[in-house]
Amino acid sequence: MAVEQSDYEEVPGVILTDRNAISDFLKTTKAQDVLNWGRKNSLWFMVNAMGCCGVELLSTGMAHYDTDRFGIIPRNSPRHADVLIISGYVTKKYLPALKKIWDQMPSPKWVIAFGDCAISGGPFYESYSTRQNVDEIFPVDVFVPGCPPRCEALIQAFFELQKKIEAKQDRGTEY
Amino acid sequence: MDEKVGPSEMIVHLGPQHPMMPGPFRLNAKLRGETVVDSEVEMGWIHKGIEKILENKTYLQGITIVDRICYLAALTNEEAYVGCVEKLAGIEVPPRAQYIRVIMEELSRIQSHLLGMGEYASFVGFVSMFMYTIRDREDVMTLMDSVTGARVTHSFLRFGGVKDDLPEGFKDDVKRVFASLRKAVDSYEELYSSDEIYKSRTVGIGVLTAEVAKDIGVSGPPLRATGVAFDIRRDEPYLVYPDLDFKVCVQKAGDVYARVQVRLDEMRESMYIIEQCLDQIPDGPLFPEGTAYGRRTPVMRVPAGEVFHRVEDPRGEMGFYMISDGSDKPYRVKIRGPVYPTLQGLPPLIKGVKVADIVAIAGSMDTCTSEVDR
Amino acid sequence: MDANTMIDSLSTQFPDAIYDTKVESKIRIIAKVKPEIVTDVCKYLKENLSFGHLCCEFGVDYPGRNEIEVVYIIGSYDHSVVLTLKAILPRDNPEIESVVPVFWNANWYERETYELFGVKYLNHPDLKPLVLPEDMLGEWPLRKDYKGFPNKAAKNLV
């Protein structure tokens, strides 16, 4: 059954996490491959348009590029999402909100750093307002360079993430 | 907003991550039941400090930065910035470059309106419409891509000209895309005007009267929807707009439906403008001849002075105030975005409406948070 | 009414407060104003000369002259003349009357100028930071002598 973990770091106002006992059991067996097949084919991403890359993010989910083909659909609630896409400039003011979104997502969860701003600060690396080195805060699995990257690049990023999940080398789950 | 909550009232924080905006933005709304009693907008979630960055970049480097003020209107932002420098330095842009600029800026207007309109449709629950407009937008994006080599942030304009000439066969591509786009725009209009549910959600909702709109400082489609024919392209012409035939699209009602209708009309006007440009465009150089200006002007000193230059953004009046002290970097650049006052006027506009209408009204303003925050 | 008559009308109405007027072109005029009566000037502009559209309001820092300029750019929906109105404040204690009673949309511009330059607006309805987090208040990042720029924290730079 679900066990309460009192040593979990407390996030202001939000969550207390339980572990799913079934998944703990499955991790030790070969069934993990089946699970990973399911997980990699059903990556729901969080709609979190933050900047220039945000429009490309929107376009990717829509008719022309249609990530639904791969089972990748946008979700509005962080509770239903598996992938957080950091799609733009993380400012000092926005970082707490982004962290909260990340904490609200149930694990296993993954991060894609989409665009130069999320990777290194992009053209705004020297600004007084933006926060640099976001990859130190979030366990980023895939980096997508470009300013902004094209939609194809985002789809490619999802493929890379799928490959990582299949090879059990992603940072979102503990094996 | 008063933080005190009365009986049967609650404060809902919409945002900063919320599907109602393409960008972080927060609306603290005090609700009584489903009705908004009071509200307040919080900004700055993606404030990038562009004005400070521009002070520390050379003029040419600045072009890439101003691109990213508003990602849906990159070319008009560039036009405002480049126009400032050209006014200060007294650069004459050759006619061919001017025409290319107009073509690109109008294309950018079309794609921005398509996104704004489609997104708006999804706010009233019409998700399929969003898909259709994005599909058509991709065609326009491909056109822009074929000229500038980028989809969103172009860095296409240069002081005194443009980076590249139109590619071969561009006119045919435009003809082909516009033929289908015209049909699409007509079908959108028909869909909108024939759908009773859509009409009941939009007609008479979020009415902005001309007086209030002027007081708030609104510009662009939301203002034109109230009956004020205020368009920088007509009132303070730049580039070759005086030579072109176009009308300022105006609606009377000032409600949500009228705003969307103005955007639809403007897309048609933009297509008309582009076709005129393609017919009239003269041959010639892309940069003023006999000067040092070209695709690369690495170090460029601009004479000291101050200038305010404004252009018509897809969302309204985009102005740059530039102060130069004679060095290779601007002394101070102020960016006046069109959405800034519009978003400021949101709280009085949504007072007394239902929760579902917050989204409808905010969406119809076609706001771009990135530009408000800069 | 053209630019010249407008500027004449303004300087005859406020002979002491308006100085350094200049007509740049048919659609651009510049004037400087004493900070004490900027609200009255704006009211006159709005009511008599139909300058009803405050394009923007911002600060400019001149550490050499020890001055902060507050610039109002006022346009109109009826004619295409744009007036640049400047008020010069001392740099160590910049204080100016708020124009929110005249131009409703000055609210956010003034809040932004306050947090980026430290210009205090008197009688402003709600003077608090707009775009920056609360704890950055007092740094005045857009002043020329701001220390935190450029930010050297980024590690992934080449």
Next chain:
Amino acid sequence: MELPEILFNPLVRGIIGICLMSAIFLGAMAAVWFERKLSADIQQRYGPMRTGPHGLLQLVADAIKLFTKEDIIPKNADRLLFVAAPIMMMGSVFLVLVAIPFGAIIINGNTYPIAATEMDISILYIEAVSAISIIGIFMVAYSSNNKYSLLGAFRNFARMIGYEVPLGISIVSVAIMAGSLNIVEIAQAQHPLWFVFKQPIGFIVFFIALMADMGRLPFDQNESEEELIAGWITEYTGMRFGLGFFAEYIHLILGSMLVVLLFLGGWNLPAVLTSNTILGIILPTVFFLLKVILVMLFIIMLRWAVPRFRIDQVVDISWKKLLPLALLNLGWVIALGLLGV
């Protein structure tokens, strides 16, 4: 033992019930797949393609993922209600399920419905237990301590109260016309003329009210994604979210079945086609399910073709338009009955 006697054996009934339960799960998965493919088709894209042929295994992948997601219970949530709510919703769906026949076997002119139970007041029972799901929704919203959920649940309540009345009245008209409260007999009574032709207004009222009951667009105010993130289900993760999601689709299937049973003639076929034993066993059920699928596809398609109403408009429609229409229809049915048509 003769066939009819076997059917009345409680053990056999139980087995049928379990079979129907699994069938409805498969049906719900098919409905989700239909929804995704059909919506994609309307929106000019492909929909799921890569997971299995034409994305047929997409739902399996989603289910595996949802099953093994972390199970988050918000700190300020009411734990008991939070855990119990999805079960409650599922339970209400299954309670409806036991009374609905999934088809029928016609042997020698006698009809034996395929259902877990057979009761004389099944239509009243269905109407009663389907209203329990609203309690489940409110439990979800109250326990998850989220304002979006709460707003969604309030909207759900307002809508439910508005639409149960016209729904009930149109069902009553059907019952009057058939002269029975037993859903099997109602279906039988539509031979040869379906009720949709006898009382078209009643059909329209019933259909709209049912759409609102199921929370399909244009009546999905309770989870309108653009305003309320995901409405009442915002805080739920993993399998709990999956259960709520599934319950909705089972609701959709059951709703389509009700439409077919009450108005579109159920499994009735011309007597010629059911005279043969084998045909009599197969054809009525196939015919019935075919109609159900068509109705379901229509409802799904409608969702992607219209915008959403505002909640006050929804309530307006119910009280000002549907209720008078439903009463008019009731009068019409009574008049027909008095005239002996």
